[in-house]
Amino acid sequence: MRIEFSGAAGTVTGSSHLLRVLDKRILLDCGLYQGKDEKERGNDVFSYVPSTVDYLLLSHAHIDHSGRIPLLYKRGFRGKIFCTPPAKALAEILLLDSAFIHEQDAEWENKKRERKGLEPIEPLYRVQDAEKALTLFEAVDFGEEKTLFEGFRFRFLEAGHMLGAAITEMFIQEEERKVKLVYTGDLGNQGIPLMKEPETVEEADFLIMESTYGNRLHPDNQTEQEELVHIINETYHRGGNVIIPSFAVGRTQELLYILNEFQESGRLAPGVKVYVDSPLARKSTMIFKEFTQYFDEESQEKMRRGDYVLEFHNLFFTETVEDSMELNRTKKGCVIISASGMATAGRIRHHLKHNLWREECSIVFVGYQAEGSLGRIIQDGVKKITLFGEEIAVHAKIHSFSGLSGHADRKGLYNWVKAMRKGPKEIFLTHGDLGAATALKELLAQDGYNVRVAKNGDIVPIRDYVKLVPKIEETDLEKFTVATALSRLRKKEELVRYIETIDFSMVPQEEILKEIEKILKKQ
Ligand SMILES: [Zn+2]
Structure with missing residues (x-):
């Protein structure tokens, strides 16, 4: 058996790890590189031959874990893809949306190329590739054991990161050698609205683990929620808007849960109107509503009492482009939640253009901003940016919340490993910038764990380990x-x-x- 690290190694996006077990190849995630990773590594090339991959285990639907699946299909992959039922429903809308964006971008680019007399380019993949890839999906519920072939079983556990996100336990046997490999996917933060807590794994021989916040501690979640509402009320009284770049799937629904709570307890200024301006966020909120049985106990209890946690007075979902443009003309009293979460594309860029330069407005970051993304650039405190070919001054107040993050922090990651009854022989850290991964490595190594920061292209043979008699x-x-x-x-x-x-x-x-x-x- 061996593991080949082919994405999100030394970086956060593009998650993908290939396992070779006996004569089979199993892929753990197939994510898209985003931000600077996309520029540096490109999404076009796989380090393996897609048609030779037999199975794909998908940890969750976020595009940095799933976004290259249609390309995998296009290049010849025809194996089965397994994920939890909510992840399957969310992957459906996310992959179609991603394909649509790629088609649109290519079309835009080709207009320019045509004028220059250049050959047109092909999009990374098309909607039809995504549609066909979606026919390969099969849902496996949390806790259910599934055998892929003789010598390989797996089970999904709750990762607490977003709806349907899973930790994958794999029970592998090659001849008389048995290995239990665990892949954390993205590990959730304690106390995320709607989400259950990440489940603890009893034991593992080897662990592939995320390290996004391996060098950071999150502030208290509850304090940050109060602070967020304070900023919204203050901005409202100042006569500005609050712009929140947010991932359409996951973070947006968590925000709605928080705002629902403050709105219904009368602590949100009564005039504040909340707009979700992202077709994808609207669609995914509908999926959340279909899968409420996967919510945490607190949310389910509220719903039993008749408080629908994702609906409240003064909450609006925009439908058309015209609705969205209408928001651009509204100067005050709005909280606009829009995608993309790192402001790299989408309607959020228009809202930034119309509000960034106004000092009465607030921009609130509630999720991880990858290096090189527009979100990170604004977060880092630049005085002006260029948007749609226009220079825009940054006068609005910039706030960042990391306690609302969907990822466990340094302490959360450490505690999760320590909670294992029998710790792993080796831990491979992925899904983190080098600084974050190295810091977590040092922390775990102090306790005697054998830890390595996985690098892109690393091939780790797992064959010499003690025979388990x-x-x-x-x-x-x-x-x-x-x-x-x-x-x-x-x-x-x-x-x-x-x-x-x-x-x-x-x-x-x-x-x-x-x-x-x-x-x-x-x-
Ligand atoms: Zn994720």
């Missing part, structure tokens, strides 16, 4: 003295390499301990 499997590992000794000595690299070659079923314990002593004396 039934005798050890049945024994409580904590009582197994050799195993305990080995786990304490995990840091000694040489020794570890030696230990990996031991077949415990063949060598008596005393002999192993003698060997260990010998090596330690030499060091």
